[in-house]
Amino acid sequence: MSFEWWDGFDSADKIVISAFLVQLTKWETVKNVILSMERKGLSSLEEIAKLDISSVEKMIKPVNFYRTKARRILNFARFAKDMGGLSNVLKLEKREVLLSQDGVGEETADSILLFAGHQLVFPNTDYSRRVITRVIGRELKRREVASFVKQNFNEDLYVYKVLHAGLGAVGKTFCLLTKPKCDRCFLKQVCEYNYRYS
Ligand code: SF4
Numbered sequence: 314m315s316f317e318w319w320d321g322f323d324s325a326d327k328i329v330i331s332a333f334l335v336q337l338t339k340w341e342t343v344k345n346v347i348l349s350m351e352r353k354g355l356s357s358l359e360e361i362a363k364l365d366i367s368s369v370e371k372m373i374k375p376v377n378f379y380r381t382k383a384r385r386i387l388n389f390a391r392f393a394k395d396m397g398g399l400s401n402v403l404k405l406e407k408r409e410v411l412l413s414q415d416g417v418g419e420e421t422a423d424s425i426l427l428f429a430g431h432q433l434v435f436p437n438t439d440y441s442r443r444v445i446t447r448v449i450g451r452e453l454k455r456r457e458v459a460s461f462v463k464q465n466f467n468e469d470l471y472v473y474k475v476l477h478a479g480l481g482a483v484g485k486t487f488c489l490l491t492k493p494k495c496d497r498c499f500l501k502q503v504c505e506y507n508y509r510y511s
Pocket residue numbers: 444447448483487488489493494495496498499500501504505506507
């Protein structure tokens with residue numbers, strides 16, 4: 314199973330590291346930091362677990378809140394090592410253990426389970442909630458996104474990954490919180506909001 318849905322990253326480790334780094338940071342900055350870690354041979358959690366905190370801080374300094382994130386990544390790398398490796402952590406049945414790690418909220422846990430662990434779980438995100446709510450013309454709560462997807466789409470890894478990535482892209486590019494750009498959105502033909510308000 315390919316990892317490369319996550320902007321071309323080719324390993325579960327890089328996806329997990331980027332998920333920690335991206336909080337409140339531009340994606341381009343995160344990508345550059347991961348590429349730099351890769352050049353130094355330090356883009357795996359196994360290698361990171363051997364480092365001290367100041368080395369991790371130095372390595373990820375361009376991202377916002379790098380000190381907090383360095384501590385979280387190092388803790389997570391050591392946790393994964395204690396669990397016998399990342400592949401033992403990225404399982405649906407380990408979701409609660411994942412959620413108990415510092416810096417891992419529900420969206421992060423479910424995103425890495427789906428994209429790095431290839432587990433069939435759909436992350437409840439604000440982007441997905443907003444786009445689906447507007448397309449179907451019915452208010453959806455964030456916690457209801459995954460069950461809506463389960464009821465209305467094939468329970469299939471490929472479908473879940475495409476849908477999550479697609480809804481995120483539409484949410485960021487067109488379906489803005491105020492003044493959505495419906496005239497340029499490729500969902501306009503099927504979107505209730507567009508018919509009602511544009
Ligand atoms: S058509 Fe408009 S409201 Fe509907 S999903 Fe696209 S941007 Fe959002």
